Amino acid sequence: MKINLAPSVKKEMLKSEFWLNDSAAESILNYREIEEINHKTALKAEENNFADYYFNLESAPESYQKSELKEMIKNTFSRKIDPKKEYYNLRAELLPQKLKEEIITNCNLNSVRESNQVQSGILLRRSAVRALPTEEVFASEKFSGDQDLLQLTALSLGTPLLILFASSDQKYFYIKAKLMTGWVKKENVALTEDLKTARDYLNTDQFLLVRGSYLETEPNPFAPETANLFFQMGDKIPLVKDSAISEIPAAHPHAQSNLNNYLVWLPTKDDRGYLELKQGIVASARDLNPGFLKFNQQNIIKQAFKMLGERYDWGGAVKRRDCSRFIMDIFRTFGFEFPRNADLQEKLIPFAKEIFRGDSKARKIILEKLKPGDILHMPGHIMLYLGESAGKNYLIHAASGYGELDQRGKLQAKSIRSVFIMDLEQFLKSEQLSYLEKFSMATKITS
Numbered sequence: 001m002k003i004n005l006a007p008s009v010k011k012e013m014l015k016s017e018f019w020l021n022d023s024a025a026e027s028i029l030n031y032r033e034i035e036e037i038n039h040k041t042a043l044k045a046e047e048n049n050f051a052d053y054y055f056n057l058e059s060a061p062e063s064y065q066k067s068e069l070k071e072m073i074k075n076t077f078s079r080k081i082d083p084k085k086e087y088y089n090l091r092a093e094l095l096p097q098k099l100k101e102e103i104i105t106n107c108n109l110n111s112v113r114e115s116n117q118v119q120s121g122i123l124l125r126r127s128a129v130r131a132l133p134t135e136e137v138f139a140s141e142k143f144s145g146d147q148d149l150l151q152l153t154a155l156s157l158g159t160p161l162l163i164l165f166a167s168s169d170q171k172y173f174y175i176k177a178k179l180m181t182g183w184v185k186k187e188n189v190a191l192t193e194d195l196k197t198a199r200d201y202l203n204t205d206q207f208l209l210v211r212g213s214y215l216e217t218e219p220n221p222f223a224p225e226t227a228n229l230f231f232q233m234g235d236k237i238p239l240v241k242d243s244a245i246s247e248i249p250a251a252h253p254h255a256q257s258n259l260n261n262y263l264v265w266l267p268t269k270d271d272r273g274y275l276e277l278k279q280g281i282v283a284s285a286r287d288l289n290p291g292f293l294k295f296n297q298q299n300i301i302k303q304a305f306k307m308l309g310e311r312y313d314w315g316g317a318v319k320r321r322d323c324s325r326f327i328m329d330i331f332r333t334f335g336f337e338f339p340r341n342a343d344l345q346e347k348l349i350p351f352a353k354e355i356f357r358g359d360s361k362a363r364k365i366i367l368e369k370l371k372p373g374d375i376l377h378m379p380g381h382i383m384l385y386l387g388e389s390a391g392k393n394y395l396i397h398a399a400s401g402y403g404e405l406d407q408r409g410k411l412q413a414k415s416i417r418s419v420f421i422m423d424l425e426q427f428l429k430s431e432q433l434s435y436l437e438k439f440s441m442a443t444k445i446t447s
Helices: 031-047 066-078 097-105 195-200 297-305 323-332 342-348 360-367
Strands: 063-065 115-117 119-123 127-130 151-155 160-166 172-177 180-185 189-192 207-210 214-216 230-232 236-238 261-269 275-283 288-290 353-355 375-378 381-389 392-405 411-423 441-443
Touching (some): 031 342, 063 066, 066 115, 066 160, 066 180, 119 195, 127 172, 160 189, 160 195, 189 195, 189 261, 189 275, 236 261, 323 342, 323 381, 323 392, 342 381
Antiparallel strands (some): 119 160, 119 189, 127 180, 160 172, 207 236, 207 288, 261 275, 353 441, 375 381, 375 441, 381 392, 392 411
16 A cells, blocks of 8 residues: 655654664663653753743742733733734644733733732643633634644643633633643543642553553543543553452443453542542553663653654644654653753753754765764754764654645645654755755754
């Protein structure tokens, strides 16, 4: 069966094994060393004032003052949109000015008190983090609704949160998580008595690691709060330590037993809205690992190829990945805690760097210093290096596409919008310049 490929890419390159050699299974760092890297990443984020994108929850005050909180909320959306400009929804319709004003009013800024107590909570399901408390799409161009400027990221089930404020309609919380600040749906959050309780859910040494691209918990019509919950690569799912102590099957003759599957703890909420853990089921056939993966080249490349062909997804809006989430999820499987967006990953990941300078020939000399699994950067984009084959160099990334020259020598944008492999000398979509010529830096994560 024929598969469409980018120029210079051969079918055999679609297998991770093509890019691996005998030394690829050698360990690079152990988990203690990875924790040290995470600590350095957090320190760099703090030193560079990136608190909205990489934040130590333990350092938060017990309350935020009126001026500080209002400024924080305003900055969250003003970095992304200008209310006076025109934006389009997913149907390519112009958003009315009145609707934009109503959405901003829903931030509830006039109700911010002089002192605002911080609460804690935990996400009950994978949740979008928004720059404004709305599901409405704000696209800068008429037919670019899948690039919603309000979509900041998606956070995983079990993510601990600080809850700072609520929207006027009481449907959204304004939150701080480690990787993002913004608005999440209130229905997706369970309150906790304190931050420690929220953090304890994932703070366990007995967990399943999602090794595949994604999975769901098994359907359960008798406990829908534990059914069809979505997890992505790198997510942790706490195991019930003694599977003999089972709430399953429930008091119903058609409930599923915990035979040939994993019994896990899942967060739900009680009648007061507070965290209550319940047992759920993950099928044993899913691509899982008991704990973090061994950090080596082999596993980096294998994890990347598990997402090959999946849709490019701006900010995780439709349960897939953009470029930075692609990189982040690969390395979460080893225990790394990388920041969320591409520019911060370039600035904060504390490994040795190679700077790209000069013409294509000089830049190819830099490539000789890299190994499969190293990270490539350009302004606003991040990619994974695969290596060299027959004189050409290749990468894998989640991207919108590339450019090709037509018969007249004019650049034509080729829309791909997926995770795909390509030759580094392919043109950008927007200008007659190769990816290689646009690279700013490489992170030597395999050295």
